[in-house]
Amino acid sequence: MTRVLVALNTPRRIPELILYARSVAAALSANPAFPSPMPAMATFEADLAALEASHVQTLTRAMGTTSERDAKLATVNGDLSSLRAYVQDVANASPGAAEAVIASAGMSVKGSSGHGKPDFEAKQGPTSGTARLVARAAKVRASYDWQQSSDGMTWVDLARTMRADADVEGLSAGTRYVFRVRKLTQDGIGEWSQVVALLVG
Numbered sequence: 121m122t123r124v125l126v127a128l129n130t131p132r133r134i135p136e137l138i139l140y141a142r143s144v145a146a147a148l149s150a151n152p153a154f155p156s157p158m159p160a161m162a163t164f165e166a167d168l169a170a171l172e173a174s175h176v177q178t179l180t181r182a183m184g185t186t187s188e189r190d191a192k193l194a195t196v197n198g199d200l201s202s203l204r205a206y207v208q209d210v211a212n213a214s215p216g217a218a219e220a221v222i223a224s225a226g227m228s229v230k231g232s233s234g235h236g237k238p239d240f241e242a243k244q245g246p247t248s249g250t251a252r253l254v255a256r257a258a259k260v261r262a263s264y265d266w267q268q269s270s271d272g273m274t275w276v277d278l279a280r281t282m283r284a285d286a287d288v289e290g291l292s293a294g295t296r297y298v299f300r301v302r303k304l305t306q307d308g309i310g311e312w313s314q315v316v317a318l319l320v321g
Contacts, residue, residue, distance in 0.1 A: 123212065123215075123218075124211055124215075124218035124219055124222065124229055124230075125208070125229070125230035126204050126207050126208045126211060126222050126225075126227050126228070126229070126230065127204075127227065127228045127229065127230035128200055128201070128204050128227060128228075129228050129317070130197070130200065131319075134171075134175050134189075134193065135175070136319075137193075137196075138168060138171060138172050138175070138196075139294055139319065140296075140319055141164075141168050141196055141199075141200060142168060143226050143294070143295070143296040143319055144200065144203065144225065144226040144227065144296075145161060145164055145165055145168065146226070147224060147225050147226030147227075147271070147296065148161060148203065148225055148226065149161050151224060151225070153210060153221055153224055153225075154206070154207070154210060154225060157203060157206055158202055158203070158206050159199050159202060159203070163199070164196075164199045164203070167192070167195050167196050167199055168196060170192050170195075171189070171192040171193055171195070171196050174188050174189040174192045175189050177189070203225075204227065207221070207222060207225045207227055210225075219272075219314065219315045220272045220273060220315070221272070222272070222315070223269065223271075223272025223298040223315045223317060224271050224272035224273055225272075226296050226317070227317070228316065228317040229314055229315055229316070229317075239255065239256045239313065239314070240253075240254070240255045240256065240299075240300075240301055240313045240314060240316055241253075241254055241316055242254075242297075242299050242316045242317070242318040243318070244318070244320070244321050245287060245288070245289070248293045248320075248321060249289065249290065249291045249292065249293050249320060250287065250288060250289050250291060250320075251287075251288040251291060251297065251299070251318055251320060252285065252286075252287055252288075253266060253285060253286045253287075253288060253299055253301065254284065254285045255284045255285070255301045255303075255313065256284065257283075257284035258284070258303050258305055260305050260306065261305065261306070262284075262303045262304060262305045263280055263281065263282050263303075263304045264280065264281050264282075264283070264284055264286070264301055264302070264303055264304070265277070265278075265280050265301065265302050265303075265304065265309075266278035266279070266280075266281070266286050266288075266299065266300075266301050267299065267300050267301075267312075268288060268291075268297050268298070268299050269297065269298050269299075270295060270296070270297055270298075272298050272315065275300075280304075286301075291320045292320065293320055293321060294319075294320070294321075295319075295320055296317060296318070296319045296320070297317070297318055297320060298315050298316065298317045298318075299315070299316055299317075299318070300312045300313050300314070300315050300316070301313045
């Protein structure tokens with residue numbers, strides 16, 4: 121069985137990175153699948169708070185604030201890398217449920233290294249609290265079942281479509297969701313896809 125790998129889709133802009141990191145912290149906190157995260161959540165959240173405060177200070181343009189912010193950013197990125205490695209270890213110990221384990225940590229499953237259009241992706245929708253899901257279309261006539269989850273464990277059915285895309289509304293901005301899709305053809309119901317994650321804007 122191919123090992124499922126954990127990915128950190130860390131935003132480049134610092135405000136979005138802080139939001140992403142907070143979503144990871146929220147997903148890991150009090151999660152029974154992750155009893156001993158490294159670093160501990162208290163440490164991670166303290167590092168996040170320090171980064172956020174330091175970033176606010178850079179807006180004053182005072183001398184030295186940027187370098188101080190960058191040092192705290194490096195600490196948070198290091199924390200995220202350590203947490204990714206920890207989640208990977210937990211996922212490795214649960215091969216049958218690795219994707220769900222990773223999603224419940226607020227992280228993503230690493231896609232294939234091949235080029236071209238992905239088999240399934242989740243994008244920001246046109247307005248706040250919306251998402252657009254796009255799957256690779258089947259080569260035969262098909263319909264598509266979609267599901268969403270906020271924890272990777274409990275799934276909510278979305279409306280079935282006859283197209284390989286779907287728009288999702290009513291999501292909470294600043295919340296990380298995971299999605300999956302399966303195809304229904306004349307040959308029967310397919311398997312659920314790889315889980316994809318999106319931090320909703």
